[in-house]
Amino acid sequence: MKVGIIGCGNISHCHMQAYRKNPNVEVVACCDINLPRAEAYAKSYGIKSFYGSVDEMLANEKDLDSVSVCTWNNGHYECAMKAMKAHKNVLVEKPMALNAKQAVEMQKEAEKQGVVLQVGFVKRFAKTTKIFQDFQKSGTFGDIYLTKAIYTRRVGNPGGWFSDKSKSGGGPLIDLGVHVIDLSRYLMGMHKPVSVYGATFNKLGDKLNIKGIGHYHPADFDAKTNICDVEDSVIALIRFDNGAVLHVEASFTLNIKEGITTLQLFGDKGGATLEPTLEIYKDIDNYLTNITPVIEYASDVFADMFANEINHFYDCCKKHVKCLAPAEDGVVLMKILDAIYESAQTGHEVKIQ
Ligand SMILES: NC(=O)c1ccc[n+]([C@@H]2O[C@H](COP(=O)([O-])OP(=O)(O)OC[C@H]3O[C@@H](n4cnc5c(N)ncnc54)[C@H](O)[C@@H]3O)[C@@H](O)[C@H]2O)c1
Structure with missing residues (x-):
């Protein structure tokens, strides 16, 4: 090819x-x-x-x-x-x-x-995604009715085109949220989103002034001319046609101790945390049981995906x-993102057609 x-x-x-x-x-x-x-x-x-x-x-x-x-x-x-x-x-x-x-x-x-x-949607190709699906197929989790997807950074606005809305289309929702919303929907069974309620916040700016830590930047970055007109954090609830709900949080800047990347899925037969590593939670013989599958991860998980x-x-x-x-899943994802931005602007729940 x-x-x-x-x-x-x-x-x-x-x-x-x-x-x-x-x-x-x-x-x-x-x-x-x-x-x-x-x-x-x-x-x-x-x-x-x-x-x-x-x-x-x-x-x-x-x-x-x-x-x-x-x-x-x-x-x-x-x-x-x-x-x-x-x-x-x-x-x-x-x-x-x-x-x-x-x-x-x-x-x-x-x-x-x-x-x-x-x-x-590179996270669909992660090893943990495939393993979660293997457990899911055998009924380990039952009906997944709630998912919590969190991708927050304390100081992690890359600047450059990422923080310039005319080039990025938005901030952490369209950049980070997109990954975890898609992965959640993929693992929850690809149900149709019917409505969202969301809020975005523009309180903290890009925090490029913060010293003592490294900052990640895109190829064209110039601190002197940097524009930041995107949200710095977002929270949203997405409801699907089977009644399941996805709770999402994402941020470029947020006053928390440290950034969190996690996906927690809750089913009526068991639950799981997918990131940073796969753990499964079930009741076995009337005991609360935590299961950690033994997995050989690639030395570079990102490159592997x-x-x-x-x-x-x-x-x-x-x-x-x-x-x-496929593109059709990208379309559904963009409808969810559009609806969250609309809800954040109007303050109301937005129905998805
Ligand atoms: N899958 C992931 O985990 C992941 C991670 C980072 C970025 N991304 C995505 O990858 C894309 C690029 O991000 P990046 O971090 O590499 O940014 P970057 O700024 O480092 O690189 C983008 C490049 O595209 C060039 N470019 C811009 N518009 C162009 C056009 N119309 N034609 C040809 N070249 C053009 C720029 O000059 C630049 O060299 C973004 O959409 C971003 O969301 C995905």
Whole structure:
């Protein structure tokens, strides 16, 4: 499979390293609106061609089968649409788009062109996700009626395009919440969301002034010109058509002791914590019992997820395997995010059509 990378920033390296592990894939081109970055990227990985725009890459690389879209969030729709119109399969980073309207158009274009449009819901490809599903299939948890998904940082606003709403579409909800909302829905049984109630807060700003700790930044970051007009935290309740409820919290900045990343699922036969490690809670012989499955984790769990995601993308493109992270799920996710932002603005519950 001949692949082109669109956007040569931080996350594109995870795609690139995963493609390189698959012997059936060759990354033959890359592009970035920052041409020197595309050039340096091509040189460092031995990629034959590099370009300063998606248009140039698509015009010159007719043999490409597939692309990875790793741009800022506001480039996902445009780059994916152009690639699909040129009959390329697309793996688009999360969030799929800036809103549900764009996501629906993307899904329709993929169907029209008969190409794969996979959304970068990389947590679906984590080892713990698969193991949780194995236990779920045998009835370990019963009916999962409540999930708590938390992805909070005390000081973790990356700045750059992440904190500029015109490029990101929002803050921790669209950046971090997207991961855990999707994973929760995936593990709760893919029920249809019917309503949300959410609140966002813009109280603390980006806290780039904080000293004594390291700050993570995207490829183009300049503290002097940094814009921050996104929410710094969000809380939301999402209700599904089977009555189950998902409670989500996410933050870039929050006055807590330390950031928390956890997913807790509660069923009528058992419960589980998925992150940071998998633990299962059940009543056995009238005793409250905690179970820790013995699992050999990869030395680099993050790289392992990306390798699984990229290998699956290859299988979808070349072996016509059913996509595990299809556009239709990205559309539902964008409807949830739109509804949370609307609820936060109006102060009311928002129904999802
Ligand atoms: N799956 C994950 O865990 C994960 C983690 C981090 C980021 N991401 C996603 O990956 C995407 C990129 O994030 P990042 O951290 O790599 O950002 P980044 O700023 O480091 O890199 C983005 C690159 O895209 C380029 N770019 C922007 N618009 C473009 C366009 N229209 N055409 C070509 N190039 C363009 C920029 O010049 C930059 O080099 C975002 O959508 C982000 O949400 C996903």
